[in-house]
Amino acid sequence: MEPQKYDMLKLENQLCFPLYAAAREVTKRYRPFLDxxxxxxxxxxxxxxxxxxxxxxxxxxxxxxxLDSGTLTPVVKSLEQKGYVRRFRSTEDERVLLVxxxxxxxxxxxxxxxxxxxxxxxxxxxPEEAVTLHRLLYKLLAEME
Amino acid sequence: MEPQKYDMLKLENQLCFPLYAAAREVTKRYRPFLDxxxxxxxxxxxxxxxxxxxxxxxxxxxxxxxLDSGTLTPVVKSLEQKGYVRRFRSTEDERVLLVxxxxxxxxxxxxxxxxxxxxxxxxxxxPEEAVTLHRLLYKLLAEME
DNA sequence: TATAATTAAATTGCACTCAATCAAAATCGC
DNA sequence: GCGATTTTGATTGAGTGCAATTTAATTATA
Numbered sequence: 001m002e003p004q005k006y007d008m009l010k011l012e013n014q015l016c017f018p019l020y021a022a023a024r025e026v027t028k029r030y031r032p033f034l035d036x037x038x039x040x041x042x043x044x045x046x047x048x049x050x051x052x053x054x055x056x057x058x059x060x061x062x063x064x065x066x067l068d069s070g071t072l073t074p075v076v077k078s079l080e081q082k083g084y085v086r087r088f089r090s091t092e093d094e095r096v097l098l099v100x101x102x103x104x105x106x107x108x109x110x111x112x113x114x115x116x117x118x119x120x121x122x123x124x125x126x127p128e129e130a131v132t133l134h135r136l137l138y139k140l141l142a143e144m145e
Numbered sequence: 146m147e148p149q150k151y152d153m154l155k156l157e158n159q160l161c162f163p164l165y166a167a168a169r170e171v172t173k174r175y176r177p178f179l180d181x182x183x184x185x186x187x188x189x190x191x192x193x194x195x196x197x198x199x200x201x202x203x204x205x206x207x208x209x210x211x212l213d214s215g216t217l218t219p220v221v222k223s224l225e226q227k228g229y230v231r232r233f234r235s236t237e238d239e240r241v242l243l244v245x246x247x248x249x250x251x252x253x254x255x256x257x258x259x260x261x262x263x264x265x266x267x268x269x270x271x272p273e274e275a276v277t278l279h280r281l282l283y284k285l286l287a288e289m290e
Numbered sequence: 291t292a293t294a295a296t297t298a299a300a301t302t303g304c305a306c307t308c309a310a311t312c313a314a315a316a317t318c319g320c
Numbered sequence: 321g322c323g324a325t326t327t328t329g330a331t332t333g334a335g336t337g338c339a340a341t342t343t344a345a346t347t348a349t350a
Contacts, residue, residue, distance in 0.1 A: 017190060024308090030161070067338090073301080176339090
């Protein structure tokens, strides 16, 4: 018999592991669809914020995405290289780098509307389960602030 | 009014985003405790499998952790360098690399028993919510196989 | 108003994560 | 038995994540 003292050290008794594994598996499901848009997953969720706000600072991006400038700086630069966003300093506060959508970026949004449904089709959770999971994940995020 | 066609492209309407963000936030909570053990999060969950099985192949590790050899090869090598595991080829099948626990690795297990409780204290979910989240995450993982 | 403290990004370095490819070993089909 | 296929890990390269540090700009304070 396994001594009880080690029970908490089993993968399946943790919350962190299925969270970590499921996040990577779901992200992986995006790849084939995002390849068509020439976006990685991180670039995609960054575009989701910019599509919605039109223009925002790197700091605001980071707060919404839970990412810091170490991650975002290269992501935003690559989005600029692809022509989907512009980067420029705020004139009111030169420390702030603003990122704003371009016409090409706006056009990409129409191509991207299919992605959520395409990925959703790969994920067979009952609607009420998806809602519960969604709620609990946001609660978990809120509890950790 | 925002046109409805873009509603699915909002971060908060997706399951993937809170999953991705929560996984990273939870993993981050492990760092201070794992630093004491000189382990990264990936090294830690790898050790969790080896603590339980005593010895297993890289392939078996990968199936349990949802990781491939591109990730595991360097992780297992670094665990060997720290003295926690041994690596050797199976004599029955030379393709198979076996990873087995060392005395030092076993000793580390005792130090690690505190970690789940320490991290748990940072995550304020009601027990029944944690159980539901756990169940739904494993269901999601199973549905994606 | 100089100086100190704070803030926003960028940079650096390390450790993943994963797709794609490769090499060696084992198994399959005939 | 033997060539074709499959399997197991290792390697490579691109793209993150994140801690720590740096730089430039702004704000607070004596």
